[in-house]
Amino acid sequence: MSDTRQRTIIKVFRKYGLSLGPEALEFVEELLYRHEIPDEDVEFSIEWIAKEYNKQDDAQMKVSLEVLQRVYEAFQSSGDSQDQTDHELVDPESHLAFVDAFDMPLWHWSPERNAFERTTGPLTMSGSADSRTMAMRNRLNVIRQAVLRNEHFSPSTLPSRDREHLLTLRSTKQLLGRAGDRFLLFGMLSHSKEGKLCLEDQDGAVELDFSQLDQPSEGLFTEGCFALVEGDYTEDATFVVIAIGHPPCERRDTARSIYGHIDFLGKGSTTLLEDEQLAARVCMELPDLRFFVLSDVWLDHPETLFGLRKLLDNCIENSFIPKVVILCGNFSSRGIPQGNSREVRRFQDNFDSLAELISSYPSITRTTHFVFVPGPLDVTVNSVLPRMPLLSAFVSRLKSRIPKVHFATNPCRIKFFEQEIVIFREDLMSKMLRNLVGVKPDVRNDDLKRYLVQTILDQSHLIPLTNTIQPVLSDFDHALRLYPLPTAVILADKYDRYQMSYEHCHVFNPGSFVGSSFTFSAYTPSLQQSEECILSMDGEE
Numbered sequence: 001m002s003d004t005r006q007r008t009i010i011k012v013f014r015k016y017g018l019s020l021g022p023e024a025l026e027f028v029e030e031l032l033y034r035h036e037i038p039d040e041d042v043e044f045s046i047e048w049i050a051k052e053y054n055k056q057d058d059a060q061m062k063v064s065l066e067v068l069q070r071v072y073e074a075f076q077s078s079g080d081s082q083d084q085t086d087h088e089l090v091d092p093e094s095h096l097a098f099v100d101a102f103d104m105p106l107w108h109w110s111p112e113r114n115a116f117e118r119t120t121g122p123l124t125m126s127g128s129a130d131s132r133t134m135a136m137r138n139r140l141n142v143i144r145q146a147v148l149r150n151e152h153f154s155p156s157t158l159p160s161r162d163r164e165h166l167l168t169l170r171s172t173k174q175l176l177g178r179a180g181d182r183f184l185l186f187g188m189l190s191h192s193k194e195g196k197l198c199l200e201d202q203d204g205a206v207e208l209d210f211s212q213l214d215q216p217s218e219g220l221f222t223e224g225c226f227a228l229v230e231g232d233y234t235e236d237a238t239f240v241v242i243a244i245g246h247p248p249c250e251r252r253d254t255a256r257s258i259y260g261h262i263d264f265l266g267k268g269s270t271t272l273l274e275d276e277q278l279a280a281r282v283c284m285e286l287p288d289l290r291f292f293v294l295s296d297v298w299l300d301h302p303e304t305l306f307g308l309r310k311l312l313d314n315c316i317e318n319s320f321i322p323k324v325v326i327l328c329g330n331f332s333s334r335g336i337p338q339g340n341s342r343e344v345r346r347f348q349d350n351f352d353s354l355a356e357l358i359s360s361y362p363s364i365t366r367t368t369h370f371v372f373v374p375g376p377l378d379v380t381v382n383s384v385l386p387r388m389p390l391l392s393a394f395v396s397r398l399k400s401r402i403p404k405v406h407f408a409t410n411p412c413r414i415k416f417f418e419q420e421i422v423i424f425r426e427d428l429m430s431k432m433l434r435n436l437v438g439v440k441p442d443v444r445n446d447d448l449k450r451y452l453v454q455t456i457l458d459q460s461h462l463i464p465l466t467n468t469i470q471p472v473l474s475d476f477d478h479a480l481r482l483y484p485l486p487t488a489v490i491l492a493d494k495y496d497r498y499q500m501s502y503e504h505c506h507v508f509n510p511g512s513f514v515g516s517s518f519t520f521s522a523y524t525p526s527l528q529q530s531e532e533c534i535l536s537m538d539g540e541e
Helices: 002-013 023-032 039-054 066-075 129-149 253-259 273-287 304-317 341-359 396-401 426-432 447-460 476-480
Strands: 095-101 109-110 115-118 182-189 198-203 203-209 226-233 238-245 289-296 324-329 369-373 405-407 412-416 419-425 490-493 497-503 506-509 518-524 527-536
Touching: 002 023, 002 039, 023 039, 039 066, 109 129, 129 182, 129 226, 129 476, 182 203, 198 253, 203 226, 253 273, 273 497, 289 490, 304 341, 304 518, 304 527, 324 419, 324 490, 341 396, 369 412, 369 419, 396 405, 412 518, 426 447, 447 490, 447 497, 447 506, 497 527, 506 518, 506 527
Parallel strands: 203 238, 289 324, 324 369, 369 405, 419 490, 490 506
Antiparallel strands: 095 412, 109 115, 182 198, 182 226, 198 203, 226 238, 289 518, 412 419, 497 506, 518 527
């Protein structure tokens, strides 16, 4: 077989983080010859084989001939197995898992192996100097590997395809001695010791000049976010920016097709084929299942318990029991002043009252999972991200009265069948707007919501800020990572509620529960969408 075909096979498998040995390469070449695949269809065919290979449970970076043969045999017999389906109804309880930030394994990106590697050593709350450096490098490397796979940066294996419009990333060290040339850089926006805005990568940093930039691309640019910056390098060692944008976001199905064998959540990995089958069954058998999401459940507010009772009464009256009820903080509208024992006692009494309220609905407590996520003003062991759950001393009655209660970290995740749902309670909009750098966007309120969502997902991180602005436990920075892209992200914020989808990821903010009405969101896993739910303050809905 021609060297061109061999190079195509090797490059496509390498694109998906796989390497071929001589036997596996010969097997793939034989398949192409046996089925008389023309040259123009070779790349497409190999892409399909590589994706199917990565769906297997025992797929490894060094391609196994045995697994390849199994993929081919499964393809050959797929027509015969269409009718062999399991008609037993799925049990949502057995496919529901709650994942705390401190339980997630750490997978760091290895540029040498061009693959994710699991850290085997213990993770600590204090971290180390090395772990703080590694956390930022992981943020950069995870985004960079996805960028280089993007169609605008990754050349085709076909020589006939036009390559003139491909973009090439350069590093800051390649700027030296090349004043007057134009470059495309990728790095983190940061401030130098002199207070000047710079772009920093693993090789160095360069000062940015925004005087020639009229308007950046969509999104919010903050100190600590990673950006693609195009511009000219000058004699005085500055970089005159002519365009700046966020890195392109990689969809969940694309990332899963490459890294589907990696168990990022620590709850067991599934193949893409299994995911597709489960998703279809959820749509068919659980179309009415809902997750309720409430934020700013101020237990010290006189209307809150009344609103919760009304919500539960409404569930009973309509025979509609949610599978999960997510209650996000803050659980006090004012927080607890330091050393104020009276407020501490009142805080605990409010949780006790909530326990009595929920336990008075036995038909709900038998089947519904209640998840409590602390807010910025709530009392936990630590005040940095990720935050520990609510202190046990405050929620002892909830634990004893409600069988399916979960006191989660902030952020936390829910794994439901093939879906990953991220829950994060932070006043994110105000924090991002306070730390904008470069050219600030002049946009309306609706665009700000869209910009925030786009920024968070493009950055593959819940809070793309430097550690000096938002302290993060370095050993657990991966718990805030959004790669692969989740199915849904709940950005519980005191900002106005919203819901939107970006790159097939659904993002929503339920808003504050108590206001002119009782407002919350209902997420439907079968549709992977949310909707606003409103209960009026009076007796009418």
